[in-house]
Amino acid sequence: MQAVQEPLRIGVAAVEINNNQQLQIAKGRANQESHFPMFTKSPKHQVLTLQDLIGELHQAFATDLVDIDHVQELMASYKSNPADWRRYAKFDRHRYTRNLVDAGNGKFNLIVLCWGEGHGSAIHDHANAHCVMKVLQGELAEVRYAWPHEKQLDANNPTKEPSAIYEIERNTFGQNSICYINDSLGLHRVENPSTVNPAVSLHLYSPPFTTCSVFNKQTGQRTACKVTFWSKFGERRNRVIQEERDPEDN
Ligand SMILES: N[C@@H](CS(=O)O)C(=O)O
Numbered sequence: 165m166q167a168v169q170e171p172l173r174i175g176v177a178a179v180e181i182n183n184n185q186q187l188q189i190a191k192g193r194a195n196q197e198s199h200f201p202m203f204t205k206s207p208k209h210q211v212l213t214l215q216d217l218i219g220e221l222h223q224a225f226a227t228d229l230v231d232i233d234h235v236q237e238l239m240a241s242y243k244s245n246p247a248d249w250r251r252y253a254k255f256d257r258h259r260y261t262r263n264l265v266d267a268g269n270g271k272f273n274l275i276v277l278c279w280g281e282g283h284g285s286a287i288h289d290h291a292n293a294h295c296v297m298k299v300l301q302g303e304l305a306e307v308r309y310a311w312p313h314e315k316q317l318d319a320n321n322p323t324k325e326p327s328a329i330y331e332i333e334r335n336t337f338g339q340n341s342i343c344y345i346n347d348s349l350g351l352h353r354v355e356n357p358s359t360v361n362p363a364v365s366l367h368l369y370s371p372p373f374t375t376c377s378v379f380n381k382q383t384g385q386r387t388a389c390k391v392t393f394w395s396k397f398g399e400r401r402n403r404v405i406q407e408e409r410d411p412e413d414n
C-alpha cells in the first residue's frame with residue numbers, strides 16, 4: 165500500500181457529491197447487511213445479463229434520490245454468468261485488481277474485482293459511499309470492524325490516543341450472494357480465503373470515489389489511499405497508473 169502524503173480530502177469530496185445528488189445513506193434496510201434471500205420486492209424487469217443489470221442501474225440512478233434497497237435488489241437478481249464479465253476479469257499475481265465496467269454517468273462505479281488465492285484488502289472505509297458487493301465466482305470472506313475513534317472521542321479518555329480496531333462480525337459469501345456496507349456500518353476488509361481458487365466480485369459504489377482510508381488494526385491510525393483501476397472497460401491501463409496501489413494488504 166502506498167500512503168498518500170496529503171490531508172484526507174475524501175470525506176469532503178464525497179459529502180459534496182452527496183449533497184448534489186441527494187443520495188440516501190444508511191436508510192431503511194440499507195442499515196443491515198443484506199443477503200439476497202431477504203428481498204421480497206422483485207425488480208420491475210428481470211435482470212438476465214450484466215448488460216441488463218447496467219441498464220437497470222442507469223435507470224435506478226436517473227433521478228437524484230436513489231433507492232439503495234432497489235439497487236441491492238438489482239445486484240442480487242443478476243445471476244453470475246462468466247460469459248458476461250470475463251472480459252473485465254483481469255488478475256494480477258500479487259494483489260487484487262479493480263476493473264471498471266461502467267462509470268454510471270458519474271453517479272456510480274460498477275467494478276469487477278479479481279482476487280487471486282489469498283489476496284485481500286486492508287481494513288478500509290468507503291469514503292461516504294454506498295458499497296454493494298456481489299460474488300461472481302468463488303468465495304469471499306468479509307470481516308467487519310468498528311471505527312477506531314470511538315475511544316478517542318470518549319470524554320473519559322482524555323489521552324485521545326489511537327485505539328485498536330475491534331472486530332464486529334465476519335461472514336463468508338458464496339457465488340451470487342451480496343453484501344452491503346457504508347461508513348455508518350463500520351469498516352471492513354475482504355479476502356479470498358481459498359488457497360486454490362480465484363474469486364471474482366462485482367462492486368457498485370455510489371458516489372464514485374478515488375480515495376479511501378485504510379486503517380492500522382493495532383493503532384487505529386488512518387492513512388489515505390488512492391484507489392485505481394487495473395483496467396477500464398476491458399482495456400488495461402498504462403503501467404504508471406497500474407503501479408499505483410489499491411488498499412490491499414499483501
Ligand atoms: N472496497 C474495496 C474492495 S473490498 O475489499 O470491499 C475496493 O474498492 O478496492
Ligand SMILES: [Fe+2]
Pocket residue numbers: 288289290295352354
Ligand atoms: Fe470495501
